Amino acid sequence: MSQAAEQKHVAVLGGGPAGLMAAWELVEAGYRVTILDRDSKVGGMCATLKFAGKHGDYRFDYGGHRFITKNPELLKFVDELMAEDLLYAERKSVIRFKGRIYQYPLAIGDLLKNAPFSLLFGAAVDLVMLPFKKRPQNRRDSSFAEWIESRFGKTLYRNFFEGYTGKLWGISPAKLSADWASQRISLLDLKDVARRLLPQKKDTPRTYARKYRYPKLGFGHLYTRLGEELEKKGVDIRLNSNVVDMQTTENRISSIGFSENDGEVQQLDADYVISTIPLSDMCRMTDFDSGLEFRSLRFFNMPMETENISDNTWQYLSDPEILGTRLQEPRRRSPYMAPEGRTSVMVEIPCDKGDEVWSMHGDQLRERVLDDLETLGVDRKLSTGEYFTAFTEHAYPLMDIDYQDKREKAITHLCKFDNLVMSGRQGSFRYIFTDTAMEMGQMAARSIIEGTDRRREIFDYRNENTVIEVQSVA
Numbered sequence: 001m002s003q004a005a006e007q008k009h010v011a012v013l014g015g016g017p018a019g020l021m022a023a024w025e026l027v028e029a030g031y032r033v034t035i036l037d038r039d040s041k042v043g044g045m046c047a048t049l050k051f052a053g054k055h056g057d058y059r060f061d062y063g064g065h066r067f068i069t070k071n072p073e074l075l076k077f078v079d080e081l082m083a084e085d086l087l088y089a090e091r092k093s094v095i096r097f098k099g100r101i102y103q104y105p106l107a108i109g110d111l112l113k114n115a116p117f118s119l120l121f122g123a124a125v126d127l128v129m130l131p132f133k134k135r136p137q138n139r140r141d142s143s144f145a146e147w148i149e150s151r152f153g154k155t156l157y158r159n160f161f162e163g164y165t166g167k168l169w170g171i172s173p174a175k176l177s178a179d180w181a182s183q184r185i186s187l188l189d190l191k192d193v194a195r196r197l198l199p200q201k202k203d204t205p206r207t208y209a210r211k212y213r214y215p216k217l218g219f220g221h222l223y224t225r226l227g228e229e230l231e232k233k234g235v236d237i238r239l240n241s242n243v244v245d246m247q248t249t250e251n252r253i254s255s256i257g258f259s260e261n262d263g264e265v266q267q268l269d270a271d272y273v274i275s276t277i278p279l280s281d282m283c284r285m286t287d288f289d290s291g292l293e294f295r296s297l298r299f300f301n302m303p304m305e306t307e308n309i310s311d312n313t314w315q316y317l318s319d320p321e322i323l324g325t326r327l328q329e330p331r332r333r334s335p336y337m338a339p340e341g342r343t344s345v346m347v348e349i350p351c352d353k354g355d356e357v358w359s360m361h362g363d364q365l366r367e368r369v370l371d372d373l374e375t376l377g378v379d380r381k382l383s384t385g386e387y388f389t390a391f392t393e394h395a396y397p398l399m400d401i402d403y404q405d406k407r408e409k410a411i412t413h414l415c416k417f418d419n420l421v422m423s424g425r426q427g428s429f430r431y432i433f434t435d436t437a438m439e440m441g442q443m444a445a446r447s448i449i450e451g452t453d454r455r456r457e458i459f460d461y462r463n464e465n466t467v468i469e470v471q472s473v474a
């Protein structure tokens with residue numbers, strides 16, 4: 001440990017995966033580290049909530065998470081940290097649409113068996129016609145709707161993308177950036193769908209990782225363990241500490257204003273700041289209006305009297321009239337997520353902070369969700385009568401059609417503060433997964449340790465057009 005490192009103090013804003021990994025690297029290199037997080041626990045959106053029900057304890061993630069990475073070092077880190085508390089789970093997902101159930105990803109036998117003739121015929125005609133249609137080549141200037149329709153055809157777009165996407169984002173797919181397609185959809189176009197519907201050769205790369213790692217007691221277990229280890233190493237983790245403002249000079253963050261347990265604003269001085277809190281909030285606290293917005297989620301979590309609802313990890317709910325976008329059963333990830341002989345369900349419901357869904361009374365939401373579950377074939381009488389809801393305000397960076405320009409201006413503004421490194425999903429305003437957030441945290445710390453400005457690299461890290469499932473090492 002170098003003398004210089006020992007004397008330097010780094011403030012890490014946010015104790016999610018990115019912030020915790022940044023702290024790990026820094027403390028290992030001999031820095032003094034203080035983490036500020038407004039929540040009462042570490043883990044950010046990867047935390048797990050415990051619910052004491054009448055039949056025992058249930059655990060719910062903020063939307064079920066799974067750990068996959070193509071970084072062998074990170075994988076080793078997680079394996080060693082969690083040891084025997086890490087399980088290997090298998091993903092099985094379906095798409096629910098208009099009363100039908102489709103395997104996800106699509107499979108030929110299943111599609112022929114379940115899709116109506118009109119859909120199969122429409123998709124086949126689209127496939128023949130697509131080469132003759134004009135395709136937007138530049139994703140940056142295209143909308144999600146244009147991009148997908150020009151690659152998948154009208155039929156698949158209308159059936160599998162339009163309603164789901166509009167519900168998830170709360171805006172028309174015509175106003176959503178085509179970047180969302182590249183981030184989320186591993187199928188490249190309709191020809192690709194067709195290819196994948198054919199029997200696969202043995203050595204064909206797997207498109208979707210089916211197996212993944214999952215901590216026994218919920219995804220958040222990984223981060224509470226990491227937090228404990230950090231505290232043992234001397235990191236000061238200050239929970240319930242909401243960062244509210246920044247004191248700045250022309251090119252430095254000189255002090256951070258935060259309120260602990262809603263008390264008076266205190267100041268924290270540090271040599272460097274790694275911030276994983278929303279990019280838009282950091283801009284606001286440094287007097288710049290970025291215009292960037294996030295889409296929120298409300299989670300409806302409910303214990304059930306029965307042992308199993310289905311064998312699916314995820315059920316994607318495509319019908320626009322159904323409130324939620326995904327239905328999950330936490331015990332599909334780990335049997336420890338519900339008491340023995342019982343299960344639970346979680347419905348992810350997209351919303352905007354303060355809108356009707358966000359503000360709806362829990363009992364009213366429960367009625368609405370139970371109606372939807374009945375439509376999906378889950379008997380409402382199976383509910384134990386207990387439930388709770390949870391929120392994430394910054395679930396998805398809203399990739400509207402001009403978000404790239406707004407993001408670019410925000411980055412330029414914040415990069416003028418020499419001692420500030422932005423990192424993580426909210427901090428970089430990128431739709432990234434946990435492993436990338438952890439890697440970004442490491443990069444932020446290493447840039448301080450090595451004294452090199454890697455901020456642009458962090459903002460663009462793993463910005464390739466393939467989703468994580470491809471070539472993952474689950």
Ligand SMILES: Cc1cc2nc3c(=O)[nH]c(=O)nc-3n(C[C@H](O)[C@H](O)[C@H](O)COP(=O)(O)OP(=O)(O)OC[C@H]3O[C@@H](n4cnc5c(N)ncnc54)[C@H](O)[C@@H]3O)c2cc1C
Nearest residue numbers: 014016017018038044045063065066243424425433434437
């Ligand atoms: C529904 C859903 C499902 C997902 N599923 C998966 C999955 O299966 N696999 C996967 O790898 N990834 C998944 N993700 C993505 C994953 O959650 C993120 O990549 C990861 O949480 C990003 O970590 P982070 O540290 O960058 O940000 P976060 O986890 O968001 O942490 C940011 C932290 O900053 C704190 N903070 C914010 N503002 C302030 C403030 N003003 N003051 C103090 N603290 C503040 C927050 O409390 C939070 O703890 C999913 C995300 C969602 C929404």
